Structure formats: C-alpha cells, structure tokens
Amino acid sequence: KQEVTQIPAALSVPEGENLVLNCSFTDSAIYNLQWFRQDPGKGLTSLLLIQSSQREQTSGRLNASLDKSSGRSTLYIAASQPGDSATYLCAPKGAGTYKYIFGTGTRLKVLA
Amino acid sequence: EAQVTQNPRYLITVTGKKLTVTCSQNMNHEYMSWYRQDPGLGLRQIYYSMNVEVTDKGDVPEGYKVSRKEKRNFPLILESPSPNQTSLYFCASSLYGTGLYSNQPQHFGDGTRLSIL
Numbered sequence: 548k549q550e551v552t553q554i555p556a557a558l559s560v561p562e563g564e565n566l567v568l569n570c571s572f573t574d575s576a577i578y579n580l581q582w583f584r585q586d587p588g589k590g591l592t593s594l595l596l597i598q599s600s601q602r603e604q605t606s607g608r609l610n611a612s613l614d615k616s617s618g619r620s621t622l623y624i625a626a627s628q629p630g631d632s633a634t635y636l637c638a639p640k641g642a643g644t645y646k647y648i649f650g651t652g653t654r655l656k657v658l659a
Numbered sequence: 660e661a662q663v664t665q666n667p668r669y670l671i672t673v674t675g676k677k678l679t680v681t682c683s684q685n686m687n688h689e690y691m692s693w694y695r696q697d698p699g700l701g702l703r704q705i706y707y708s709m710n711v712e713v714t715d716k717g718d719v720p721e722g723y724k725v726s727r728k729e730k731r732n733f734p735l736i737l738e739s740p741s742p743n744q745t746s747l748y749f750c751a752s753s754l755y756g757t758g759l760y761s762n763q764p765q766h767f768g769d770g771t772r773l774s775i776l
Binding site for chain 1: 663690692694699700701702703704707709715717732738753762764765766767768769770
C-alpha cells in the first residue's frame with residue numbers, strides 16, 4: 548500500500564530564502580504526482596502536476612522534480628515571500644488506479 | 660468562474676441524524692471525489708466517481724454513501740453519523756482525460772467542517 552511522507556513537517560524561514568520541500572513515496576508505480584498548497588480554512592490549490600515521464604515541471608518561482616525510481620519528489624520555492632506561507636501537500640496517483648494518496652504536508656511560514 | 664462548491668461549510672449535529680453534504684462543479688468534469696482530512700492522518704479518499712452512475716470506494720468508505728445522478732453533483736451521505744466522522748471534508752473534481760492514465764489536475768472545494776456530538 549502506498550505511503551507518502553513529507554519532511555519536514557514544519558518549516559519557518561526568513562523572507563527571500565530558497566526552499567526545498569521533500570516528498571517520498573513507497574510505491575514507485577505512479578502515473579503522476581501533484582503538488583498542492585492549502586491555506587488555513589481553505590481548500591487545496593493545485594500548484595504543479597508532474598507526469599511520471601517527466602523529470603521537472605516549473606511554474607513561476609516553483610519547480611517540482613520527480614525521481615520515480617527512488618520514490619522522491621521535491622518542490623523548490625525560489626526567493627520565498629510571506630505570501631508563500633501555507634501547508635504544502637504532495638499526492639502521487641497510482642498507475643492503473645483512480646486513487647490519490649496524500650502526504651500529511653509541510654507547514655511553511657515565511658517571516659517578513 | 661470555474662469552481663467546486665460544497666455546502667454546508669460548517670455543520671454541528673448529533674449522532675444518528677442523517678445528513679448530506681452537497682458538492683457541485685461547473686467545469687463539466689467527469690471525475691469527482693470525496694476526501695476527509697484529519698490531523699496527523701492527512702487527506703484520505705472516501706469515494707470517487709468516474710462519471711454519472713459510476714462510483715467506487717476509496718480507502719475509508721465505511722459509514723458513507725455517495726450517488727452520482729448528474730454530472731455536476733456528487734453528494735456525500737452520512738446515514739447514521741458517529742463522532743469518529745467528525746472531520747474536515749473536501750470534494751474534488753477533474754477532467755476524466757484518459758481515465759486510468761489521466762494527467763488532469765484535481766480542483767478542490769473549500770471544505771466542510773463537520774462536528775458530530
């Protein structure tokens with residue numbers, strides 16, 4: 548059964564730092580992996596979807612990488628801003644399934 | 660505006676009193692799903708639907724029912740709610756794309772916070 552771990556669970560950094568958030572999963576038979584942000588009291592907002600055939604996906608200051616064989620994905624945030632403060636979740640989609648398994652998230656706080 | 664709408668946003672009720680949480684999307688998405696989010700456990704999938712009249716269990720379906728009679732709506736039904744169903748619930752939708760091999764992103768509603776006493 549797929550298990551997804553996100554490290555660290557919480558992170559507090561000063562504004563302007565470059566960050567790396569980690570996501571690891573136990574079953575490498577995935578079709579894609581999606582990164583989300585969740586603001587307090589809100590739903591999840593899709594940030595990036597990276598297909599299993601891709602190594603990287605970029606959107607603005609965000610870059611997601613995927614190493615399927617080692618069961619790892621990272622989300623890189625460049626030049627962090629206070630508005631980036633949120634919880635970040637990763638969710639791999641199992642190959643041949645309609646199921647999504649979520650990690651428990653990394654709670655990020657960017658200090659002004 | 661493209662969105663997934665859940666109602667109610669907040670509900671406090673008592674054990675055993677049937678309730679329904681509605682979910683509606685205006686994006687003509689085939690795939691819809693329900694999740695619950697609990698501290699330390701993350702989001703767990705309850706049920707999902709690939710299209711009208713096609714539904715299947717996720718990882719934690721016990722105590723829940725769903726129906727998909729129309730493409731835009733996917734209500735979650737708790738026939739006899741119990742305190743262990745107190746949670747934050749999310750509905751999500753996406754284009755079906757190629758189904759099992761779909762790379763369509765999921766879009767989420769703002770959540771429904773249920774408290775069952």
